[in-house]
Amino acid sequence: MNSLPRSLYIHIPWCIEKCPYCDFNSHEQANPDYAAYGRALLHDLNADLERYGSIPFVSMFFGGGTPSLFPPQHLEPLFQRLRDLDLISDHTEITLEANPGTLDLSHLSGYRELGINRLSIGVQSFNEYVLKALGRIHDGHQAVKIIEHAKVIGFNRLNVDLMHGTPGQTPLIAREDLNMVRDLEIDHLSWYQLTIESNTAFYSKPPNLPKEEILDITEAIGEELIDSMGLKHYEVSAFAKPGEEARHNINYWEFGDYLGIGAGSHGKITTARGAIRTQRTRQPSNYLARSDFHATEHPLSDGYLGAECLMNGLRLKSGISYACFQERTGLDPVQFRAAHLTEADRLHLLKPRRFQASELGWRYLNRILEMLI
Numbered sequence: 001m002n003s004l005p006r007s008l009y010i011h012i013p014w015c016i017e018k019c020p021y022c023d024f025n026s027h028e029q030a031n032p033d034y035a036a037y038g039r040a041l042l043h044d045l046n047a048d049l050e051r052y053g054s055i056p057f058v059s060m061f062f063g064g065g066t067p068s069l070f071p072p073q074h075l076e077p078l079f080q081r082l083r084d085l086d087l088i089s090d091h092t093e094i095t096l097e098a099n100p101g102t103l104d105l106s107h108l109s110g111y112r113e114l115g116i117n118r119l120s121i122g123v124q125s126f127n128e129y130v131l132k133a134l135g136r137i138h139d140g141h142q143a144v145k146i147i148e149h150a151k152v153i154g155f156n157r158l159n160v161d162l163m164h165g166t167p168g169q170t171p172l173i174a175r176e177d178l179n180m181v182r183d184l185e186i187d188h189l190s191w192y193q194l195t196i197e198s199n200t201a202f203y204s205k206p207p208n209l210p211k212e213e214i215l216d217i218t219e220a221i222g223e224e225l226i227d228s229m230g231l232k233h234y235e236v237s238a239f240a241k242p243g244e245e246a247r248h249n250i251n252y253w254e255f256g257d258y259l260g261i262g263a264g265s266h267g268k269i270t271t272a273r274g275a276i277r278t279q280r281t282r283q284p285s286n287y288l289a290r291s292d293f294h295a296t297e298h299p300l301s302d303g304y305l306g307a308e309c310l311m312n313g314l315r316l317k318s319g320i321s322y323a324c325f326q327e328r329t330g331l332d333p334v335q336f337r338a339a340h341l342t343e344a345d346r347l348h349l350l351k352p353r354r355f356q357a358s359e360l361g362w363r364y365l366n367r368i369l370e371m372l373i
Protein backbone atom coordinates (compact mmCIF):
# COMPACT_ATOMS: atom_id res chain seq x y z
CA MET A 1 0.00 0.00 0.00
CA ASN A 2 1.38 3.49 -0.84
CA SER A 3 1.80 5.88 2.05
CA LEU A 4 -1.44 7.72 2.73
CA PRO A 5 -1.81 11.48 3.26
CA ARG A 6 -0.70 12.16 6.81
CA SER A 7 -1.81 14.83 9.30
CA LEU A 8 -0.53 15.77 12.74
CA TYR A 9 -2.84 16.23 15.74
CA ILE A 10 -1.49 17.89 18.90
CA HIS A 11 -3.52 17.77 22.10
CA ILE A 12 -3.36 20.53 24.71
CA PRO A 13 -5.18 19.12 27.76
CA TRP A 14 -5.98 22.10 30.01
CA CYS A 15 -8.99 24.41 30.37
CA ILE A 16 -9.85 27.23 32.74
CA GLU A 17 -13.14 25.51 33.67
CA LYS A 18 -14.72 22.25 32.61
CA CYS A 19 -17.93 22.80 30.61
CA PRO A 20 -20.81 20.60 31.84
CA TYR A 21 -21.35 18.95 28.41
CA CYS A 22 -17.66 18.21 27.70
CA ASP A 23 -16.29 14.68 27.50
CA PHE A 24 -12.95 15.62 25.92
CA ASN A 25 -9.65 14.96 27.64
CA SER A 26 -9.58 18.37 29.32
CA HIS A 27 -8.48 19.17 32.85
CA GLU A 28 -8.95 22.25 35.00
CA GLN A 29 -5.57 23.37 36.23
CA ALA A 30 -4.20 26.72 37.36
CA ASN A 31 -0.79 27.56 35.83
CA PRO A 32 0.17 24.32 34.11
CA ASP A 33 3.82 23.94 33.14
CA TYR A 34 3.53 24.92 29.48
CA ALA A 35 7.31 25.04 28.99
CA ALA A 36 7.65 21.40 30.12
CA TYR A 37 4.68 20.39 27.97
CA GLY A 38 6.22 22.09 24.91
CA ARG A 39 9.43 20.08 25.49
CA ALA A 40 7.42 16.89 25.98
CA LEU A 41 5.57 17.45 22.69
CA LEU A 42 8.89 17.75 20.87
CA HIS A 43 10.16 14.46 22.36
CA ASP A 44 6.84 12.83 21.57
CA LEU A 45 6.99 13.99 17.94
CA ASN A 46 10.58 12.79 17.53
CA ALA A 47 9.68 9.37 18.96
CA ASP A 48 6.74 9.01 16.53
CA LEU A 49 8.83 10.10 13.54
CA GLU A 50 11.43 7.50 14.44
CA ARG A 51 8.77 4.79 14.71
CA TYR A 52 6.59 5.68 11.74
CA GLY A 53 8.91 7.63 9.40
CA SER A 54 9.02 11.27 8.31
CA ILE A 55 6.37 12.04 5.72
CA PRO A 56 5.33 15.69 5.10
CA PHE A 57 2.06 16.57 6.82
CA VAL A 58 -0.93 17.72 4.77
CA SER A 59 -2.32 19.48 7.86
CA MET A 60 -1.76 20.11 11.54
CA PHE A 61 -4.35 20.71 14.25
CA PHE A 62 -3.98 21.90 17.85
CA GLY A 63 -7.05 20.67 19.74
CA GLY A 64 -8.00 20.54 23.39
CA GLY A 65 -8.59 21.44 26.01
CA THR A 66 -7.92 25.07 25.28
CA PRO A 67 -4.91 25.46 22.98
CA SER A 68 -5.34 29.26 22.92
CA LEU A 69 -4.04 29.33 26.53
CA PHE A 70 -0.68 27.97 25.33
CA PRO A 71 2.08 30.61 25.20
CA PRO A 72 3.33 30.54 21.58
CA GLN A 73 7.02 30.75 22.52
CA HIS A 74 6.86 27.26 24.03
CA LEU A 75 5.77 25.88 20.65
CA GLU A 76 8.70 27.39 18.74
CA PRO A 77 11.07 24.38 19.05
CA LEU A 78 8.32 22.09 17.74
CA PHE A 79 7.73 24.30 14.69
CA GLN A 80 11.48 24.62 14.13
CA ARG A 81 11.86 20.84 14.10
CA LEU A 82 8.96 20.41 11.68
CA ARG A 83 10.47 23.01 9.34
CA ASP A 84 14.01 21.58 9.58
CA LEU A 85 12.66 18.22 8.44
CA ASP A 86 10.51 19.83 5.69
CA LEU A 87 7.42 18.26 7.25
CA ILE A 88 5.42 21.50 6.96
CA SER A 89 5.54 24.43 4.54
CA ASP A 90 3.74 27.74 4.16
CA HIS A 91 0.99 25.83 2.32
CA THR A 92 0.25 23.37 5.13
CA GLU A 93 -3.12 24.03 6.78
CA ILE A 94 -2.31 24.59 10.47
CA THR A 95 -5.33 25.12 12.74
CA LEU A 96 -5.54 26.02 16.42
CA GLU A 97 -8.71 25.86 18.53
CA ALA A 98 -9.34 29.16 20.29
CA ASN A 99 -11.68 29.90 23.18
CA PRO A 100 -13.10 33.47 23.10
CA GLY A 101 -12.75 33.56 26.91
CA THR A 102 -8.94 33.44 26.55
CA LEU A 103 -8.50 36.38 24.20
CA ASP A 104 -4.84 37.39 24.38
CA LEU A 105 -3.73 39.48 21.43
CA SER A 106 -0.04 38.68 21.91
CA HIS A 107 -0.89 34.96 21.78
CA LEU A 108 -2.84 35.44 18.55
CA SER A 109 0.02 37.35 16.89
CA GLY A 110 2.49 34.75 18.17
CA TYR A 111 0.49 31.89 16.64
CA ARG A 112 0.37 33.70 13.31
CA GLU A 113 4.15 34.24 13.41
CA LEU A 114 4.69 30.55 14.10
CA GLY A 115 2.84 29.75 10.88
CA ILE A 116 -0.59 28.84 12.28
CA ASN A 117 -2.92 29.98 9.50
CA ARG A 118 -6.40 28.92 10.61
CA LEU A 119 -8.34 29.38 13.86
CA SER A 120 -11.29 27.30 14.97
CA ILE A 121 -13.21 29.43 17.42
CA GLY A 122 -15.44 27.76 20.02
CA VAL A 123 -18.22 30.35 20.06
CA GLN A 124 -21.15 27.90 20.64
CA SER A 125 -23.60 30.86 20.84
CA PHE A 126 -23.56 34.64 20.95
CA ASN A 127 -26.49 34.66 23.35
CA GLU A 128 -25.69 35.39 27.02
CA TYR A 129 -28.41 33.16 28.41
CA VAL A 130 -27.38 30.16 26.30
CA LEU A 131 -23.68 30.67 27.05
CA LYS A 132 -24.41 30.70 30.78
CA ALA A 133 -26.52 27.55 30.53
CA LEU A 134 -23.62 25.87 28.70
CA GLY A 135 -21.19 26.92 31.43
CA ARG A 136 -19.00 28.82 28.97
CA ILE A 137 -16.49 31.32 30.34
CA HIS A 138 -17.01 33.92 27.59
CA ASP A 139 -19.82 36.24 26.54
CA GLY A 140 -21.10 37.11 23.06
CA HIS A 141 -19.13 40.35 22.95
CA GLN A 142 -15.83 38.51 23.52
CA ALA A 143 -16.70 36.07 20.75
CA VAL A 144 -17.20 38.92 18.26
CA LYS A 145 -14.00 40.57 19.45
CA ILE A 146 -11.77 37.52 18.96
CA ILE A 147 -13.11 37.05 15.42
CA GLU A 148 -12.50 40.70 14.53
CA HIS A 149 -9.00 40.67 16.05
CA ALA A 150 -8.07 37.42 14.34
CA LYS A 151 -8.97 38.96 10.98
CA VAL A 152 -6.92 42.10 11.66
CA ILE A 153 -3.91 39.98 12.67
CA GLY A 154 -4.09 38.12 9.35
CA PHE A 155 -6.04 34.94 9.99
CA ASN A 156 -7.82 34.62 6.66
CA ARG A 157 -9.26 31.22 7.46
CA LEU A 158 -11.63 31.00 10.42
CA ASN A 159 -14.04 28.33 11.57
CA VAL A 160 -16.79 29.11 14.06
CA ASP A 161 -18.31 26.33 16.19
CA LEU A 162 -22.00 26.91 16.98
CA MET A 163 -24.32 24.61 18.89
CA HIS A 164 -28.04 24.14 18.57
CA GLY A 165 -30.50 22.18 20.69
CA THR A 166 -28.96 23.70 23.82
CA PRO A 167 -30.79 24.43 27.10
CA GLY A 168 -33.02 27.47 26.68
CA GLN A 169 -32.34 27.89 22.97
CA THR A 170 -35.32 28.88 20.83
CA PRO A 171 -35.39 28.83 17.00
CA LEU A 172 -35.17 32.65 17.19
CA ILE A 173 -31.93 32.54 19.21
CA ALA A 174 -30.48 29.95 16.82
CA ARG A 175 -31.38 32.25 13.92
CA GLU A 176 -29.74 35.24 15.64
CA ASP A 177 -26.56 33.21 16.18
CA LEU A 178 -26.43 32.29 12.50
CA ASN A 179 -27.17 35.88 11.43
CA MET A 180 -24.14 36.95 13.45
CA VAL A 181 -21.98 34.40 11.58
CA ARG A 182 -23.28 35.88 8.32
CA ASP A 183 -22.54 39.47 9.44
CA LEU A 184 -19.02 38.50 10.50
CA GLU A 185 -18.44 36.93 7.04
CA ILE A 186 -17.26 33.55 8.27
CA ASP A 187 -16.23 31.06 5.57
CA HIS A 188 -16.43 27.83 7.60
CA LEU A 189 -19.05 26.84 10.14
CA SER A 190 -19.45 23.77 12.36
CA TRP A 191 -23.11 23.76 13.39
CA TYR A 192 -23.97 20.80 15.54
CA GLN A 193 -26.59 19.66 17.98
CA LEU A 194 -25.74 19.30 21.67
CA THR A 195 -25.57 15.64 22.69
CA ILE A 196 -25.39 14.52 26.29
CA GLU A 197 -22.39 12.24 26.74
CA SER A 198 -21.79 9.97 29.70
CA ASN A 199 -19.09 11.15 32.13
CA THR A 200 -20.29 14.74 31.95
CA ALA A 201 -22.02 17.01 34.47
CA PHE A 202 -25.05 17.24 32.14
CA TYR A 203 -25.31 13.44 32.17
CA SER A 204 -25.47 13.32 35.98
CA LYS A 205 -27.83 16.29 36.16
CA PRO A 206 -29.64 16.59 32.81
CA PRO A 207 -30.66 20.12 31.78
CA ASN A 208 -34.01 21.00 30.19
CA LEU A 209 -33.52 20.61 26.47
CA PRO A 210 -35.77 21.86 23.65
CA LYS A 211 -38.51 19.45 22.57
CA GLU A 212 -38.24 17.39 19.36
CA GLU A 213 -40.60 19.75 17.40
CA ILE A 214 -38.45 22.75 18.37
CA LEU A 215 -35.30 20.91 17.30
CA ASP A 216 -36.86 20.11 13.91
CA ILE A 217 -37.91 23.73 13.37
CA THR A 218 -34.47 24.99 14.40
CA GLU A 219 -32.77 22.59 12.03
CA ALA A 220 -34.98 23.53 9.08
CA ILE A 221 -34.53 27.27 9.67
CA GLY A 222 -30.79 26.84 10.22
CA GLU A 223 -30.11 24.77 7.09
CA GLU A 224 -31.97 27.29 4.93
CA LEU A 225 -30.21 30.28 6.45
CA ILE A 226 -26.75 28.69 6.19
CA ASP A 227 -27.40 27.81 2.57
CA SER A 228 -28.42 31.42 1.85
CA MET A 229 -25.00 32.53 3.17
CA GLY A 230 -23.27 30.50 0.44
CA LEU A 231 -21.91 27.95 2.92
CA LYS A 232 -22.16 24.50 1.37
CA HIS A 233 -23.15 21.58 3.59
CA TYR A 234 -20.28 19.13 2.95
CA GLU A 235 -20.23 16.96 6.09
CA VAL A 236 -22.78 16.04 8.78
CA SER A 237 -22.17 19.24 10.74
CA ALA A 238 -19.69 21.19 8.57
CA PHE A 239 -20.50 23.98 6.09
CA ALA A 240 -18.01 25.97 4.01
CA LYS A 241 -17.58 28.40 1.14
CA PRO A 242 -16.08 26.58 -1.88
CA GLY A 243 -12.37 25.95 -1.25
CA GLU A 244 -12.64 26.68 2.50
CA GLU A 245 -13.36 23.09 3.60
CA ALA A 246 -11.15 21.92 6.51
CA ARG A 247 -8.36 19.83 4.95
CA HIS A 248 -7.47 18.35 8.32
CA ASN A 249 -10.97 17.03 8.96
CA ILE A 250 -11.32 15.82 5.39
CA ASN A 251 -8.20 13.72 5.89
CA TYR A 252 -9.88 12.07 8.93
CA TRP A 253 -13.13 11.51 7.08
CA GLU A 254 -11.36 10.10 4.03
CA PHE A 255 -9.50 7.78 6.38
CA GLY A 256 -6.03 9.16 5.81
CA ASP A 257 -3.30 8.68 8.41
CA TYR A 258 -2.50 10.96 11.32
CA LEU A 259 0.01 11.05 14.13
CA GLY A 260 -1.45 12.11 17.47
CA ILE A 261 0.85 13.60 20.09
CA GLY A 262 0.10 15.08 23.50
CA ALA A 263 -1.81 13.69 26.49
CA GLY A 264 -4.71 11.44 25.51
CA SER A 265 -4.25 11.89 21.77
CA HIS A 266 -5.07 9.18 19.23
CA GLY A 267 -3.33 8.40 15.97
CA LYS A 268 -3.99 6.12 13.00
CA ILE A 269 -1.07 4.96 10.93
CA THR A 270 -0.74 2.54 8.05
CA THR A 271 2.46 0.52 8.47
CA ALA A 272 4.01 -2.45 6.66
CA ARG A 273 2.40 -4.60 9.41
CA GLY A 274 -1.05 -3.17 8.65
CA ALA A 275 -3.09 -0.26 10.05
CA ILE A 276 -2.79 0.56 13.73
CA ARG A 277 -4.33 2.98 16.20
CA THR A 278 -2.12 4.67 18.76
CA GLN A 279 -3.19 6.15 22.07
CA ARG A 280 -1.28 8.26 24.59
CA THR A 281 -1.88 8.26 28.33
CA ARG A 282 -4.70 10.69 29.21
CA GLN A 283 -3.47 12.29 32.43
CA PRO A 284 -1.22 15.29 31.73
CA SER A 285 0.90 14.50 34.83
CA ASN A 286 1.59 10.95 33.57
CA TYR A 287 2.30 12.27 30.13
CA LEU A 288 4.75 14.80 31.52
CA ALA A 289 6.48 12.05 33.51
CA ARG A 290 7.82 11.00 30.08
CA SER A 291 7.95 7.30 30.87
CA ASP A 292 4.55 7.11 29.17
CA PHE A 293 5.54 8.64 25.84
CA HIS A 294 5.35 5.36 24.05
CA ALA A 295 1.80 5.12 22.78
CA THR A 296 -0.17 1.92 23.09
CA GLU A 297 -0.74 0.41 19.66
CA HIS A 298 -3.88 -1.47 18.59
CA PRO A 299 -3.91 -3.27 15.22
CA LEU A 300 -7.06 -2.70 13.14
CA SER A 301 -8.44 -5.96 11.76
CA ASP A 302 -9.68 -6.09 8.13
CA GLY A 303 -13.39 -6.20 9.09
CA TYR A 304 -13.02 -3.31 11.48
CA LEU A 305 -10.87 -1.33 9.05
CA GLY A 306 -13.53 -1.35 6.31
CA ALA A 307 -16.33 -0.43 8.74
CA GLU A 308 -14.33 2.36 10.30
CA CYS A 309 -13.32 3.77 6.93
CA LEU A 310 -16.98 4.01 5.91
CA MET A 311 -18.17 5.32 9.26
CA ASN A 312 -15.91 8.28 8.53
CA GLY A 313 -16.33 8.50 4.76
CA LEU A 314 -20.14 8.40 4.78
CA ARG A 315 -20.17 11.53 6.94
CA LEU A 316 -19.09 13.42 3.82
CA LYS A 317 -21.96 14.42 1.54
CA SER A 318 -19.81 13.33 -1.40
CA GLY A 319 -18.92 10.06 0.36
CA ILE A 320 -15.77 8.28 -0.80
CA SER A 321 -14.93 6.57 -4.08
CA TYR A 322 -14.24 2.86 -4.39
CA ALA A 323 -10.63 3.73 -5.36
CA CYS A 324 -10.19 5.74 -2.14
CA PHE A 325 -11.72 2.93 -0.03
CA GLN A 326 -9.38 0.38 -1.63
CA GLU A 327 -6.34 2.59 -1.18
CA ARG A 328 -7.13 3.36 2.49
CA THR A 329 -8.07 -0.18 3.57
CA GLY A 330 -6.52 -2.60 1.05
CA LEU A 331 -10.00 -4.23 0.80
CA ASP A 332 -12.11 -4.93 -2.28
CA PRO A 333 -15.01 -2.38 -2.21
CA VAL A 334 -17.46 -4.50 -4.19
CA GLN A 335 -16.94 -7.54 -1.96
CA PHE A 336 -17.17 -5.38 1.17
CA ARG A 337 -20.43 -3.84 -0.01
CA ALA A 338 -21.92 -7.22 -0.83
CA ALA A 339 -20.91 -8.57 2.59
CA HIS A 340 -22.05 -5.66 4.77
CA LEU A 341 -24.39 -3.27 2.96
CA THR A 342 -26.96 -5.31 1.03
CA GLU A 343 -29.71 -4.09 3.39
CA ALA A 344 -28.72 -0.46 2.76
CA ASP A 345 -28.82 -1.13 -0.99
CA ARG A 346 -32.20 -2.84 -0.74
CA LEU A 347 -33.56 0.28 1.01
CA HIS A 348 -31.90 2.60 -1.57
CA LEU A 349 -29.87 4.34 1.13
CA LEU A 350 -26.68 4.38 -0.96
CA LYS A 351 -25.81 5.66 -4.41
CA PRO A 352 -24.47 3.12 -6.90
CA ARG A 353 -20.75 2.55 -7.61
CA ARG A 354 -19.37 4.58 -4.72
CA PHE A 355 -19.84 4.78 -0.97
CA GLN A 356 -22.15 7.77 -0.76
CA ALA A 357 -25.47 8.19 1.02
CA SER A 358 -28.45 8.81 -1.29
CA GLU A 359 -30.79 11.68 -0.45
CA LEU A 360 -32.90 9.21 1.54
CA GLY A 361 -29.77 7.64 3.08
CA TRP A 362 -28.58 11.05 4.29
CA ARG A 363 -31.75 11.29 6.39
CA TYR A 364 -31.08 7.82 7.82
CA LEU A 365 -27.30 8.00 8.09
CA ASN A 366 -27.30 6.53 11.59
CA ARG A 367 -29.16 3.49 10.27
CA ILE A 368 -26.43 2.86 7.68
CA LEU A 369 -23.74 3.30 10.32
CA GLU A 370 -25.51 0.81 12.58
CA MET A 371 -25.44 -1.74 9.73
CA LEU A 372 -21.67 -1.31 9.58
CA ILE A 373 -21.27 -1.92 13.31
Ligand code: SF4
Binds near residue numbers: 064122
Ligand atom coordinates in the same frame (compact mmCIF):
# COMPACT_ATOMS: atom_id res chain seq x y z
S1 SF4 B 1 -13.52 24.72 26.71
FE1 SF4 B 1 -13.80 23.00 25.27
S2 SF4 B 1 -12.40 21.41 25.93
FE2 SF4 B 1 -12.56 22.88 27.61
S3 SF4 B 1 -14.13 22.03 28.94
FE3 SF4 B 1 -15.16 23.45 27.54
S4 SF4 B 1 -15.82 22.19 25.79
FE4 SF4 B 1 -14.30 20.99 26.96
